[in-house]
Amino acid sequence: MTSSGIADLSSRRAAIVNAHIQAEAVHHDVASTLATFRHPRYEVPALGTIADGPEAVTGLIGGLLAAFPDFHLRQTAVHHAADAVIVECAFGGTHGGPWAGIPATGKAIEVQAVLIFVFDGEDLVCEKVYFDNATVLNQMDAVHSSTREDVYAQP
Numbered sequence: 001m002t003s004s005g006i007a008d009l010s011s012r013r014a015a016i017v018n019a020h021i022q023a024e025a026v027h028h029d030v031a032s033t034l035a036t037f038r039h040p041r042y043e044v045p046a047l048g049t050i051a052d053g054p055e056a057v058t059g060l061i062g063g064l065l066a067a068f069p070d071f072h073l074r075q076t077a078v079h080h081a082a083d084a085v086i087v088e089c090a091f092g093g094t095h096g097g098p099w100a101g102i103p104a105t106g107k108a109i110e111v112q113a114v115l116i117f118v119f120d121g122e123d124l125v126c127e128k129v130y131f132d133n134a135t136v137l138n139q140m141d142a143v144h145s146s147t148r149e150d151v152y153a154q155p
Contacts, residue, residue, distance in 0.1 A: 071093040
């Protein structure tokens, strides 16, 4: 592929990723989010979740938006790879509904994350979401948070 062909492909992929992020994190539009995929698939290792197919992805995104009705995402960097677009970001919202078995706490959370949008040619085929779930749980006051001093204290 020529350098102009690679640039065109990168531009088309970036447009798909931007449309995906706008649909999910700005408009909270599950159907439009699904439409950015050839076949919807999310992998979220922090939650031990693979959502494969329209029904599973609808459940995952719908659950996220119900739990965090003001869900937002702020991009901090974008990188292009041979078969992926990688987005560094921070996402968050107010815990207003059940999430991962935890009842609403009313606490605001924000966590740094890396999103890997995997492509097959021009087609988005998977979003992999990497974040520190312990940070989310601590911000929701769902677990006890040890301080650095607790961790390194001498007996």
